[in-house]
Every structure is written in C-alpha cells, then in structure tokens.
Amino acid sequence: MDVRVKLPNGVSMPQLGLGLSHRGGCGYNHDAVVYALKHCGVRLLDTAERYGNMAKLPAAIQESGVLPDEIFITTKLFPTNYTRVHTAFEDDRRQLNKDTVDLFLLHTPECGIGIGNKELRLQAWRELEMLYDNGQCRAIGVSNFMEKHLTQLLEECSIKPMANQCEFHPFQTQISLRKFCADEGIVFQGYSPLAKGAVLHNAIVKEMANRYNKTEAQVAVRWSLQHGYITIPKSTNPVRVKENYDVFDFELSNDDLEKLAKLHDGRHVSWDPTNVL
Numbered sequence: 001m002d003v004r005v006k007l008p009n010g011v012s013m014p015q016l017g018l019g020l021s022h023r024g025g026c027g028y029n030h031d032a033v034v035y036a037l038k039h040c041g042v043r044l045l046d047t048a049e050r051y052g053n054m055a056k057l058p059a060a061i062q063e064s065g066v067l068p069d070e071i072f073i074t075t076k077l078f079p080t081n082y083t084r085v086h087t088a089f090e091d092d093r094r095q096l097n098k099d100t101v102d103l104f105l106l107h108t109p110e111c112g113i114g115i116g117n118k119e120l121r122l123q124a125w126r127e128l129e130m131l132y133d134n135g136q137c138r139a140i141g142v143s144n145f146m147e148k149h150l151t152q153l154l155e156e157c158s159i160k161p162m163a164n165q166c167e168f169h170p171f172q173t174q175i176s177l178r179k180f181c182a183d184e185g186i187v188f189q190g191y192s193p194l195a196k197g198a199v200l201h202n203a204i205v206k207e208m209a210n211r212y213n214k215t216e217a218q219v220a221v222r223w224s225l226q227h228g229y230i231t232i233p234k235s236t237n238p239v240r241v242k243e244n245y246d247v248f249d250f251e252l253s254n255d256d257l258e259k260l261a262k263l264h265d266g267r268h269v270s271w272d273p274t275n276v277l
C-alpha cells in the first residue's frame with residue numbers, strides 16, 4: 001500500500017520503507033531489496049554514506065523492474081563529510097545514479113569524537129540549504145537531533161529542516177522531541193521500529209501479536225505507523241521484509257497503543273545524542 005506523508009515543502013514520501021543500515025543480520029542483501037521493491041510494493045529506501053551500500057542500489061532497482069523515479073531514497077551525510085559537503089554529495093549522487101536526491105539528512109549532531117560542534121553543524125546545514133536552493137535535493141533534514149540541537153540550528157538557518165529522523169519504538173517514545181518537531185513544522189521520522197529486535201521478545205508485545213493474529217514485528221511496525229510517522233524497519237530476509245510490510249489489514253486499539261507506549265524506558269539501541277553538545 002502506498003501510504004504517504006507530506007514534508008513541509010509539499011514533497012510526499014512513502015510512510016513505510018526499508019532500512020538498509022550496515023549493522024545486524026548480514027548487512028546488505030541484494031535479493032531482499034529486489035524482493036521488497038518487486039513483490040512488496042516498497043517505494044522508500046533508507047540509506048546513508050555510513051552504510052556503504054548506496055552504489056548497490058541502482059542494480060537492485062533495475063532488477064526489480066520498478067521505475068527509478070517511483071522510488072524515494074533518503075540518504076545521510078556522515079559527520080566526517082561535514083566540511084566537504086559538495087564533494088560528498090556529488091559522490092552520493094554518482095553512486096545512487098540520480099540527478100536529484102529525494103531527502104538528504106545530516107546524519108547526527110555529533111561532529112567530533114564525543115563532542116558536539118554547533119558551528120560545524122551550521123556550516124554543513126548551509127551547504128544543504130544551497131543544494132536545496134539549486135534543486136539538487138527535493139528535501140533536506142537532520143537525524144538524531146535533540147531539541148537543543150534543533151533550537152541552535154533554528155536560530156541561524158535560512159531553511160528549517162524538513163524532517164528529523166530519530167529512534168522511535170515502544171522503548172523510546174521521544175514524547176517531548178516529537179512535540180517540539182510538530183510545533184516547529186518539522187516532520188518527525190522514526191527509525192529502529194523493532195528496537196533492533198528487542199521489541200519482539202517483550203511479553204506485552206507477544207500477547208498483542210497473539211490477540212491480533214499478527215507477528216510481534218507487525219505489531220511494532222503498526223504502532224509506529226498509527227502515530228503517523230514514517231518508519232523504516234530493516235530486514236535482510238525477504239520473508240521478514242514481506243512480513244514487515246504486511247501491516248495494512250489491522251489496527252491497534254487506542255488502549256493497545258497506550259499500553260505499548262508505557263513500555264518506554266528511555267533506552268537507545270542506536271545513537272544516544274542526549275549528551276552531544
């Protein structure tokens with residue numbers, strides 16, 4: 001199902017996509033990406049310089065038979081490239097074989113080893129603004145930015161980030177950050193919807209999966225979707241890719257949504273940007 005979310009500039013992107021991070025399972029799996037595009041209707045691929053698989057996507061897209069223009073690709077600039085945005089961006093474009101990048105994000109507020117750097121983030125952001133103004137990106141945004149990082153950026157930017165991609169699952173519900181983004185007109189996007197698999201072992205999630213006759217992963221993906229956020233579960237296994245996408249034929253009740261939200265314990269399974277200055 002092609003359910004979409006609108007970014008503040010009117011660009012629409014699919015709400016449910018496929019995560020492609022290099023971690024977990026066997027990293028990148030060509031067959032799983034082809035299967036997702038060809039048989040599951042996936043139209044959003046979430047990659048990053050860090051994941052090292054951008055150059056593999058054009059072949060997977062070609063093999064799937066889906067027109068490249070129908071596929072929305074998010075990619076992310078790694079902090080080691082915050083001082084060479086233009087060169088890194090050109091390299092990304094070449095690897096993706098795309099003239100225009102759909103959504104380009106600053107991957108994290110953490111610019112150095114353990115320390116943040118407000119000026120460097122702003123400098124990189126200004127370059128993203130330029131790429132956007134030149135029509136080289138359809139949308140620009142950030143990732144892993146907490147309220148303080150967004151506040152600093154908003155004070156000086158010319159274009160507000162259109163999206164903020166952050167960890168979001170029942171153990172990490174990001175209540176205040178989500179409100180901040182909504183108030184500022186920044187589209188919150190979730191990652192690690194399965195908490196890298198941890199959600200699947202939770203007794204409450206298991207009970208719900210039984211009750212809805214769905215799997216634990218489907219309950220977790222559905223929870224993200226029913227909040228209205230973009231979400232990008234990752235699987236390198238075609239059967240699981242299909243399972244994660246087969247979530248449009250049931251609805252969690254409000255009680256169950258709340259029960260899951262109560263599982264929040266503040267853990268981060270990916271980045272923890274809390275202490276980044």
Ligand SMILES: NC(=O)c1ccc[n+]([C@@H]2O[C@H](COP(=O)([O-])OP(=O)(O)OC[C@H]3O[C@@H](n4cnc5c(N)ncnc54)[C@H](OP(=O)(O)O)[C@@H]3O)[C@@H](O)[C@H]2O)c1
Binds near residue numbers: 143193237
């Ligand atoms: N912006 C950022 O800083 C950032 C950080 C983290 C993640 N992300 C993005 O978000 C995507 C998803 O997050 P994630 O990869 O951290 O974690 P995730 O999607 O929460 O979980 C992925 C893990 O769950 C397993 N899995 C997937 N579907 C399953 C199913 N139906 N049943 C059982 N196990 C299943 C996968 O193994 P198998 O592959 O073996 O199925 C993998 O080990 C990433 O790939 C990336 O694109 C972005």
